[in-house]
Amino acid sequence: MKYTDLLALLALAALCAGCPEDDPTPPLADADIDATGEDAGVDAADTDTEADAEDPVELRIRPDTIRLAEGNDLSIRVYDGFDKLELAEVELTTSDAAIAEVDAEGLVHAVSAGTFEVIARYEGAEARVDGEVVAPRWVDVDVSTRHTCALDATGQLFCAGGFQADGEFEMSPRRTEGKLVALDHEEAFTDIALAFRTVCALDTSGRPWCRGRRLRTADDDGPTVYSNSFALVGTPSEVAFTQLVAGEGHFCALSDAGAVWCWGANFYNQLGDSRLSELPSPVALPGTMASVTAGGWHTCALATTGRTFCWGANRGAQLGRGHQYGPKSPGLIAFDYRFDKLAAGRMHTCGLQGTDVYCWGYNGSYQVGTDRGTIWWEPTHAGTTNVTSVFAAHQSTCALRADGQAICWGQNDQGQLGDDEFLDRQTARPIEGAAFSHLAMSATHSCGLTLDGELRCWGFDAAGSLAVGRQTIFEEPQRVDARGGSVDAGSLHTCRVVDETVECWGSNLQAQFGNGRYNSSSRPTAMTSGWRDVAAGSSTSCGVKDDELFCWGVEYDRELGMDDDFNVVIAPTRNNFTQVPDRLEMTYSSVMVQSGDETYWWGAGHTINDVQAVVEGASASEHQYFGLDAPTVGGEHGCGLRRGSDGVVHCWGEQTLRGDPQQDSSYSHVAYPVDSQARFDALAAGRNHTCGLTTDDKLMCWGRVIPGAGLVETPTEVSSAVTLETLYGGGTYFGCGLDAAGKAYCWGKNFSGALGDGTSQDRAEPTPVAGDLTFRELTLGGNHACGVTTDDEVYCWGDNGYGQLGIGGRLFYAEPQPVVTAP
Structure with a gap:
C-alpha cells in the first residue's frame, strides 16, 4: 500500500467515526445537501470514476x-x-x-x-x-599502527607516519611531519600492504616488492637492518600475484593460479609452514583459493567453494576450530559456513555471507558484534545486514553498505570507529559525512577511499600517520577545509560566518552553538543561514541577522540581554536590543554593540536596561555625556577613545581594570579617563586586561597580562622589537597583534600554547606566532586563538580541551593548525 493511500484510508476512518454500526455510509457533508435539505444526488458514474482514480506518481x-x-x-x-x-x-x-x-x-x-x-x-x-x-586521486590505501600508505592512479606510492624525510621506513620520531610523501620506486604499483615497519607492493606484472625492515633467516643473529629502497621479493618468475595482504609481521599474496604464498614472521605458524622462524622468501601453500586475509598473527583464505581455511595463532579462537590450538598448516574451520569475503583482526575473524556479517574469536571490545561472551568459538551473527564488504583490524570491525555507508563496531579508545565518542561499540554505528569504496584499519586509526576518489583518515594521529599535518585524535573523517569568513573565539568555543551561515565548534554544553542541542563538537557545526556577524562569549553567543540582534546559550551574568531574569536559550532568540547593530563584540560574559555613533554594553551581571545609549564619562569635577571611538569590551570592563579628545582613553566597569587606581568606585557605569598622558590610536581588551597602541607606535597594557608583573594598575609600556598595526583582545591573560605584513605576534601567559609560538613559555613582549602564515584578522578566546589568513583559511592554536580549535581532536596545539570539517 502506498503512503498516500494510507492517508486516504485514515481520513475516511475519521469521517466515519460517528456512523451507526448498521449504516457504514458516512454522513453527508454540507456541500452534498441542496437548498431544500434533500440529498443532492451524486452521480454514480462520478463516484466510480473517483474511486478508480490513481494518485499521480511522484x-x-x-x-x-x-x-x-x-x-x-x-x-x-x-x-x-x-x-x-x-x-x-x-x-x-x-x-x-x-x-x-x-x-x-x-x-x-x-x-x-x-x-x-x-x-x-x-x-x-x-x-x-x-x-x-x-578521475580517481587514490586507488588503494593501507595502514599500520603508525603509518599510512596510499597509491595514486598512476601507481605512485605515498606514505605518512614513521618515515624519515629521505623516505626511510622506520619508527623514528623524525617522520614525514604529518604529510604524505612520495617514495622512490621505478615500477608502477597496483596493490599495497603494510606490516610492522615494512611496506610491500605488487607491480603491474604481479611481482612483490618490499622496503623497510629486512627479514632475517633462522641462522642470522645480526642486528635488525632497514632498507630505504624497494627490493624484489624472491619468487619464481612464472608466478604473478593478484592480491597482497599483511598481518602484524607477515605478508601473504594470492597468485593468478589461486595459490597462497606467505613470508615474514612465523612464530605462530601464520605462514602455514612448520618452521617457527622468519622466512624472507615466500612459501607456497597447498590448495586453490579465491582470496586471502591476514590478521595479527593468523591467516585465513577462502576457497572457491566458499569454505574457510585458517592457520596460525589461535589464543582467541580466531581460527574457528572450536578450541584454542592452532594448526601448522591451513585447516578448515570446524563449522559448515560458506562465505563470500573474509576479514581478519588481531584475534578475531569475520566473514560475509550474502549481505550478513558473521564473526568469531576474541570479543573483549565487542568486535565480534555481540555483548555476550569474551570468546566466540563459532561464527555468530554480528547484528549487521545489507552490507557488501567487511574489514577488520586489531579489536575493531567495519563494513560497507551498497551506498558506500561505513558502519563500525568494537574498540574505539582512539576514535578509530570514526564517530564522535570514545566508547567501544557492541552494535554497528555509521561513520557520517562520507561514502566509501574501501577501508583500511589499524589498532589506532583508519582510512578510507571515498566513492569520488578522495582519501579520508580518522583516529589517533600517531607519528603523523593520518597525513593531516598534525598529531592528535580525530574521531571523524578529516580533510582540510579552506573556507575563511569572519571568526570569533569564545572562552571554550569558536564561531564563524561563512556564506551567511554560522558554524560553531568546541564546547556546546551550554547550547553555545544555537542548534537546539548540547553536543560539543571538535569540528565546525553549521546552524542556519542569513547571518552577517557572530560573536562568542563564555557560555553564550550572539549574532546579527536581518539587522536584528539574536543571542543564545546559558547566561550567568545577564549577557543574553533579554530581561532581568537569567535565561537558558538553546536557539537564536531576538533579545531586547532595538537598534541596528553595526559592530558586535563579546568577551567572557560582556557584550558590546555599536550602533551608529553610540555604544551599548551589558552583561557581567548587568542587564541591558542598565546601559544608556552613550557611555557616560567624567572628569574629576563633573559628569558629561560623550561618544566613544574604537570601543572594546573585556570580561568586566570596557574602554574607548573619547571622541574629539585626540586619543584619550576612558574605561568603565571593574575598578582594578579601569587604568586609574585613584578612582574609588569599585564598579562604575561611568567611563573615567585612565591615568596616563599617552594618546592612543587603537585598543583591545581581554578578560582581565587592556592593551593599546599609542600615536607614536608604542604598545601599552594594564590589568593582568604581563607575566610576573601581577596587577598593572595604569597603562605601562611593553617592550617590543616589532611595530604592530592592529591589536586583538578577548584572551584571559594574553594579547595578540598583527604587523603591517600580517605577521601575528602574541604576549602574556602561554597556557596550553595560547601564544602559538610552539612553546609553553610565557612572553613579556610580542613574540612571533610559529610558521610562515600571514593573517588579515585574529580573534582570541579564553586560552586559544584563531586567525583568518590572507588566503582566507582559518587556523587556530592553544587550548583544545573542548575541541575549540576545530581541528577534529581535543589535544592542545602550540602552533597554528588548519580548521577542518567533514564534508
Missing part, C-alpha cells in the same frame, strides 16, 4: 546527486512519494553509457570521466539525477 531517485571515481559503484533507490519501489518494476538508464552505466538492480558503475544523468521511468512518470565521474 518519482524520486536517491541519492539526489552522484559523484564517483572511475571504476567505483553506487546503489541507487527509487521512490514513488515515500514508497520505495521494487527496481524490477522500474526502467533504469543513463544518458551516456560511455561515462556511467546502471543495471536493473540499481547499481551505477562509473566508466570514464564526464557528466551524466541517471533516468528512472515508472508508470509514465520520469525522474532524473545528475551525476559526475571523476
Whole structure:
C-alpha cells in the first residue's frame, strides 16, 4: 500500500467515526445537501470514476546527486512519494553509457570521466539525477599502527607516519611531519600492504616488492637492518600475484593460479609452514583459493567453494576450530559456513555471507558484534545486514553498505570507529559525512577511499600517520577545509560566518552553538543561514541577522540581554536590543554593540536596561555625556577613545581594570579617563586586561597580562622589537597583534600554547606566532586563538580541551593548525 493511500484510508476512518454500526455510509457533508435539505444526488458514474482514480506518481531517485571515481559503484533507490519501489518494476538508464552505466538492480558503475544523468521511468512518470565521474586521486590505501600508505592512479606510492624525510621506513620520531610523501620506486604499483615497519607492493606484472625492515633467516643473529629502497621479493618468475595482504609481521599474496604464498614472521605458524622462524622468501601453500586475509598473527583464505581455511595463532579462537590450538598448516574451520569475503583482526575473524556479517574469536571490545561472551568459538551473527564488504583490524570491525555507508563496531579508545565518542561499540554505528569504496584499519586509526576518489583518515594521529599535518585524535573523517569568513573565539568555543551561515565548534554544553542541542563538537557545526556577524562569549553567543540582534546559550551574568531574569536559550532568540547593530563584540560574559555613533554594553551581571545609549564619562569635577571611538569590551570592563579628545582613553566597569587606581568606585557605569598622558590610536581588551597602541607606535597594557608583573594598575609600556598595526583582545591573560605584513605576534601567559609560538613559555613582549602564515584578522578566546589568513583559511592554536580549535581532536596545539570539517 502506498503512503498516500494510507492517508486516504485514515481520513475516511475519521469521517466515519460517528456512523451507526448498521449504516457504514458516512454522513453527508454540507456541500452534498441542496437548498431544500434533500440529498443532492451524486452521480454514480462520478463516484466510480473517483474511486478508480490513481494518485499521480511522484518519482524520486536517491541519492539526489552522484559523484564517483572511475571504476567505483553506487546503489541507487527509487521512490514513488515515500514508497520505495521494487527496481524490477522500474526502467533504469543513463544518458551516456560511455561515462556511467546502471543495471536493473540499481547499481551505477562509473566508466570514464564526464557528466551524466541517471533516468528512472515508472508508470509514465520520469525522474532524473545528475551525476559526475571523476578521475580517481587514490586507488588503494593501507595502514599500520603508525603509518599510512596510499597509491595514486598512476601507481605512485605515498606514505605518512614513521618515515624519515629521505623516505626511510622506520619508527623514528623524525617522520614525514604529518604529510604524505612520495617514495622512490621505478615500477608502477597496483596493490599495497603494510606490516610492522615494512611496506610491500605488487607491480603491474604481479611481482612483490618490499622496503623497510629486512627479514632475517633462522641462522642470522645480526642486528635488525632497514632498507630505504624497494627490493624484489624472491619468487619464481612464472608466478604473478593478484592480491597482497599483511598481518602484524607477515605478508601473504594470492597468485593468478589461486595459490597462497606467505613470508615474514612465523612464530605462530601464520605462514602455514612448520618452521617457527622468519622466512624472507615466500612459501607456497597447498590448495586453490579465491582470496586471502591476514590478521595479527593468523591467516585465513577462502576457497572457491566458499569454505574457510585458517592457520596460525589461535589464543582467541580466531581460527574457528572450536578450541584454542592452532594448526601448522591451513585447516578448515570446524563449522559448515560458506562465505563470500573474509576479514581478519588481531584475534578475531569475520566473514560475509550474502549481505550478513558473521564473526568469531576474541570479543573483549565487542568486535565480534555481540555483548555476550569474551570468546566466540563459532561464527555468530554480528547484528549487521545489507552490507557488501567487511574489514577488520586489531579489536575493531567495519563494513560497507551498497551506498558506500561505513558502519563500525568494537574498540574505539582512539576514535578509530570514526564517530564522535570514545566508547567501544557492541552494535554497528555509521561513520557520517562520507561514502566509501574501501577501508583500511589499524589498532589506532583508519582510512578510507571515498566513492569520488578522495582519501579520508580518522583516529589517533600517531607519528603523523593520518597525513593531516598534525598529531592528535580525530574521531571523524578529516580533510582540510579552506573556507575563511569572519571568526570569533569564545572562552571554550569558536564561531564563524561563512556564506551567511554560522558554524560553531568546541564546547556546546551550554547550547553555545544555537542548534537546539548540547553536543560539543571538535569540528565546525553549521546552524542556519542569513547571518552577517557572530560573536562568542563564555557560555553564550550572539549574532546579527536581518539587522536584528539574536543571542543564545546559558547566561550567568545577564549577557543574553533579554530581561532581568537569567535565561537558558538553546536557539537564536531576538533579545531586547532595538537598534541596528553595526559592530558586535563579546568577551567572557560582556557584550558590546555599536550602533551608529553610540555604544551599548551589558552583561557581567548587568542587564541591558542598565546601559544608556552613550557611555557616560567624567572628569574629576563633573559628569558629561560623550561618544566613544574604537570601543572594546573585556570580561568586566570596557574602554574607548573619547571622541574629539585626540586619543584619550576612558574605561568603565571593574575598578582594578579601569587604568586609574585613584578612582574609588569599585564598579562604575561611568567611563573615567585612565591615568596616563599617552594618546592612543587603537585598543583591545581581554578578560582581565587592556592593551593599546599609542600615536607614536608604542604598545601599552594594564590589568593582568604581563607575566610576573601581577596587577598593572595604569597603562605601562611593553617592550617590543616589532611595530604592530592592529591589536586583538578577548584572551584571559594574553594579547595578540598583527604587523603591517600580517605577521601575528602574541604576549602574556602561554597556557596550553595560547601564544602559538610552539612553546609553553610565557612572553613579556610580542613574540612571533610559529610558521610562515600571514593573517588579515585574529580573534582570541579564553586560552586559544584563531586567525583568518590572507588566503582566507582559518587556523587556530592553544587550548583544545573542548575541541575549540576545530581541528577534529581535543589535544592542545602550540602552533597554528588548519580548521577542518567533514564534508
